[in-house]
């Protein structure tokens with residue numbers, strides 16, 4: 001059986017370590033791709049250890065997710081990012097089983113003041129994804145966590161825009177991705193969705209370093225003009241620069 005927890009050590013000796021978990025459920029693999037890109041972005045930040053934690057249907061028993069090892073790992077993380085596909089305008093039943101299993105962290109306040117973020121993938125452009133991000137943000141704040149939104153300008157909102165743009169769905173509460181329902185995970189999201197995921201992961205890791213270790217942090221600002229230039233690069237098939245340093 002595959003491991004639910006995939007720990008990737010990117011800690012560096014000269015920077016105090018922080019740990020970021022990306023806990024997610026995915027039925028057909030689309031949301032998993034978003035999780036992986038978000039994790040890649042977090043790993044770019046020196047001193048960041050990233051754990052991809054998969055919530056699996058087979059770990060749900062009598063409606064409750066039961067993976068004490070993964071739950072203990074989350075207890076030790078500095079930031080937790082939550083990801084679920086949008087199913088019937090909601091987080092998936094499997095991810096809800098995980099959320100309800102976090103009730104012990106609620107009653108003990110174990111996750112209080114950890115940093116948090118969230119993402120969702122669905123087939124329609126809207127598909128009511130905002131309802132899922134709201135659900136995840138309410139969940140995180142019930143646990144006393146500090147929620148981090150996406151800090152990027154919107155794309156695909158003008159005559160020269162396209163599906164390839166950065167933040168092309170214009171979401172700030174959390175990250176949204178869209179995958180065509182007839183295509184597999186190799187075609188999950190759009191180039192803009194994946195780069196937005198990486199930038200969001202990097203943002204969360206940098207803010208975690210600031211929050212936990214008081215590592216100096218200069219707020220990266222990308223103007224609308226710069227965001228459109230990056231989107232034009234993505235449209236042309238160029239790989240995006242490590243964006244938060246722009």
Ligand SMILES: Cc1cc2nc3c(=O)[nH]c(=O)nc-3n(C[C@H](O)[C@H](O)[C@H](O)COP(=O)(O)O)c2cc1C
Pocket residue numbers: 025026027028029030031032085086087088089090121122123124125126127128179181
């Ligand atoms: C039961 C079910 C309900 C769905 N509900 C929605 C929905 O409310 N909005 C939407 O845009 N897509 C919906 N979809 C499409 C999925 O969100 C989409 O296929 C997504 O990419 C699945 O992600 P995954 O591969 O990580 O499981 C639904 C799919 C299924 C099977």
